[in-house]
Amino acid sequence: MYSQGLIGADGRTEESEAFLEAFQKRIDAEEKIEPKDAMPEGYRRTLIRQIGQHAHSEIVGMLPEGNWITRAPSLKRKAALLAKVQDEGGHGLYLYAAAETLGVSREQMTEELHSGKAKYSSIFNYPTLSWADIGAIGWLVDGAAIMNQIPLCRCSFGPYARAMIRICKEESFHQRQGYEIMLTLCRGTPEQKEMAQDALNRFWWPALMMFGPHDKDSAHSEQSMKWKIKRFSNDQLRQKFIDATVPQAEYLGLTVPDPDLRWDPELNDGKGGYRHGEIDWDEFWRVVKGDGVMNRDRIAARRKAWEEGAWVREAALAHAAKREGRRAAAE
Amino acid sequence: MKEETPLWEVFIRPRNGLAHRHVGSVHAADAVLALDAARDVYTRRGEGNSIWVVPSAAITASDPAHADETFDPTADKIYRHPTFYDIPEDVGHM
Numbered sequence: 405m406y407s408q409g410l411i412g413a414d415g416r417t418e419e420s421e422a423f424l425e426a427f428q429k430r431i432d433a434e435e436k437i438e439p440k441d442a443m444p445e446g447y448r449r450t451l452i453r454q455i456g457q458h459a460h461s462e463i464v465g466m467l468p469e470g471n472w473i474t475r476a477p478s479l480k481r482k483a484a485l486l487a488k489v490q491d492e493g494g495h496g497l498y499l500y501a502a503a504e505t506l507g508v509s510r511e512q513m514t515e516e517l518h519s520g521k522a523k524y525s526s527i528f529n530y531p532t533l534s535w536a537d538i539g540a541i542g543w544l545v546d547g548a549a550i551m552n553q554i555p556l557c558r559c560s561f562g563p564y565a566r567a568m569i570r571i572c573k574e575e576s577f578h579q580r581q582g583y584e585i586m587l588t589l590c591r592g593t594p595e596q597k598e599m600a601q602d603a604l605n606r607f608w609w610p611a612l613m614m615f616g617p618h619d620k621d622s623a624h625s626e627q628s629m630k631w632k633i634k635r636f637s638n639d640q641l642r643q644k645f646i647d648a649t650v651p652q653a654e655y656l657g658l659t660v661p662d663p664d665l666r667w668d669p670e671l672n673d674g675k676g677g678y679r680h681g682e683i684d685w686d687e688f689w690r691v692v693k694g695d696g697v698m699n700r701d702r703i704a705a706r707r708k709a710w711e712e713g714a715w716v717r718e719a720a721l722a723h724a725a726k727r728e729g730r731r732a733a734a735e
Numbered sequence: 736m737k738e739e740t741p742l743w744e745v746f747i748r749p750r751n752g753l754a755h756r757h758v759g760s761v762h763a764a765d766a767v768l769a770l771d772a773a774r775d776v777y778t779r780r781g782e783g784n785s786i787w788v789v790p791s792a793a794i795t796a797s798d799p800a801h802a803d804e805t806f807d808p809t810a811d812k813i814y815r816h817p818t819f820y821d822i823p824e825d826v827g828h829m
Binding site: 491721 | 742779796
């Protein structure tokens, strides 16, 4: 999901050769870059964009799952889903804080999300139509997110790497709760198993798209790899995800909705892997550019929350100012 | 744009006997709300038993551009380290 953060990133820099070389040397030596360190403008811009969009993805990601909290089938499932959605909110906040260390304000990032200038992961523009979708999201969407996020724990920018370590620790519960929902449905009635298959059918391809465009179409990937913001290419991560996930689908007794999917012993340097069919990139770009089923709803929901919460933010600031005034008067 | 909600740095002590450690930051209008937010954001899984919140604006940091002048002099004072001194092995562990 976070490779998508690079779409449209502007990695150009205008600094002197010597400065850029010295910076690259630090990166090559695996030194972490901290917020107040000198850094190329392109590095700063790329990170603000990527971390900001990663944060937006966490926050918008609360919406499709939040949709099912009141309708969870049992108290246990409801408690787990509530905790998961709360985690996503927390992840968004860790990430906003990491981006803010680069000199962008929270208000600015929020504004860019609401105006459509900043993107978030395309996956959250798909609707959650049945309870099985909550299972599929935990299993596939969080699974794909983990694939993406584990290498980000070693990102060259310190605050981003530290936030990712916290997030990865918490994310594992998300994937397991999702898979357990799928497993329960698959061991249930034929109708329940059909629900699980239907959810896999709808979420499989969008989950593969979370890794971003093909390497050959990913314009800014190369610079991000050089700066060690990214450690693996989009296609490498996608391949890892497919190889890990297909056997999990088989265990569930579900069919991956890709007629071209086949085992190829030559892949992955002879260790073997799954070849997959062509991804519908037209759909991908359509959803990224705002024409997915849920794009408008998601932004409308975020705007509503922001606008209807304005009086709370204002009242809290007014209360703080009043108390501060009284304290100063008493001194 | 309206007034921005202030930023606070959050420090958590994982358990008694350890020092408070910086874990991240939160936005909050005042110290009480900052503590509440820090609890919700940074201690959902028993990460600690004590939280400090400090207004980010109250922190003065050293300048990384001056790191050489600031920290280099410590590297050439090798006599500050125990291995600088020769003690015969016969003396035993010291």
